[in-house]
Amino acid sequence: MKISFYVLSENRAQDFLGFICQLVQTALNRGSQSLLILTEDDEILSSLDEALWTQDATSFIPHQCLPSIDDNDTNVADNIALAPVLLGAYMPADFNGVVLNTTIHPVNHFMAATSNAHPTRVLEIIQPNDTSVQEGRNKYKSYQQLDYELNHFKV
Template sequence: MTRVDFYILPEAGLDARHNFACRLVEKMYRLSQDVCVLTPNAQQCSDFGQRLWAYNPTSFIPHRCRTDEQSESHEQTDKVWVTHGDELLQHHNVLVNLSCEQPVHFSRFERLLEVVVPDKDVVQASRQRYRFYQERGYPIANHDMRR
């Protein structure tokens, strides 16, 4: 069963959310986990891919961005994917959800990481997803990064 982790951040905004997601991706990559990052649209997919390239100048996180059905095929050696749209998800160990919707195929993953910032819309959508996972018996862990 998929394990769900909610990371509650002290800072609001897309930059804070994406920077923390980069940190999570880097950690999972260093642990040799296959990671998929789900963004809400093609523009954020591209933007997050660019952010990953520049995130840490002393490390390198190779990744591919997949923004539509015509994108390059999935390679077994690709450890990190950035995508949007549930129909584009491949199986990986970890899914980082940056969309405000519950991923349709999240149960394909061993872990689902939800990044929550104190923005009204993000918090409201995160609470709905939390209830959804909880009602279905998924194990949930909360990580309060505000402390």
Template structure:
């Protein structure tokens, strides 16, 4: 069964979620794990695309937008299904992915923005209702 984790950031800074997604994608890439970063919209995809090239001065994370190469090891997209099964889904969208079962692990990144906390609490409950056992991880 897919492992679900909610990574909870201590602040309400929106950019922190993007940086955390980049760090997680980098770790996945270094271990050869397929990573799909699911964004809320195309604008967030573009912002994350830029950030993955520059978030660390000493190296970048090779990646592609889903429309350019869905087979890349790190892919940025929205609602598309993953090309590689059993990888890592980093969900930055406020909704659950319709493809959750195609991943071995899903990480939801949460910060302290009140509206995001409310959405994520609802998502946590929905995962439970669907038979998953989501875990909370304080960062």
């Protein structure tokens, strides 16, 4: 699996949601795969939900928030058919596509042993603060141990 780390500058970090929207649009433009934005923060989820609809005055990024994991909705195909971008706090069992991870955990933390999920690529965002940098280093080490292809970009 290919893992890309995006290390944000101070300027980019000030528009964190805008950067995520741009990254999502770029990923969608470059491929036909669905995209999952993983977040465990309800505030970020709500803000992203709004930002994806209003990112650009002339367009929007169609998306859908995943139901609560307690709802036992394991059939994601219908959700993906409705919108190419999913937002949620878990990885659906049958997800195959790009994952944009905003959590403190590596993506493999969200892949259950019985899951059929096979992300093709992971996008990690590192903000310019000590906590985010340390979390990024921890994720990098985890991915490195799994022999994933790692690269990073300073933006």
